[in-house]
Amino acid sequence: MSRRCELTGKGPMSGNNVSHAKNRTRRRFLPNLNEVSLMSEALGRTFSLKISAAALRTVDHRGGLDAYMAKAKDIELSAGALKIKKEIAKALAAA
Template sequence: MSRICELTNRRKAVGNKVSHSNRKTKRTFCLNLHKVTLYSHILNKKFRLRIAARTLRTIDYKGDLDAFLLNTRTIKLSEKAQKIKRELKKTLAKNAG
């Protein structure tokens, strides 16, 4: 299983470990991934996702999964998240008119 956030598509980052003598060696910054179940109020569905702690904090800040997906640009989301967002928009359009 790869270490990728299923909502934001973030991957491990690469950088330098800098010693006291200022020598630089390559290192990786891994994501803090968690398996969570998020509920969509609009779709009345649960989604089991493996997301980064940073993404989970953002979802908490925005309010819920629906608000996060609707207020995030589509290009920043993964394919799975884009599919959920399309379902949300379709359901909102159906209920509105």
């Protein structure tokens, strides 16, 4: 499984370790990923996602998984998250 946020698409970045003597060696900056379970009120069930801490704050700020998915861009979402978004949209349209 890749080190990529399923909601925002954040992934590893590269940069340099810089020593006191200014020697530079390549390194990777990994995103702060957490395995969380988010509840969808429209579907009445939870989904387990691997998302960044920043994405978790954004989901909370927007008012939950349903509200986040309504505004999320399809290109940033993973295949699993895109499937969840379509299920939520279908449930909200039926209600």
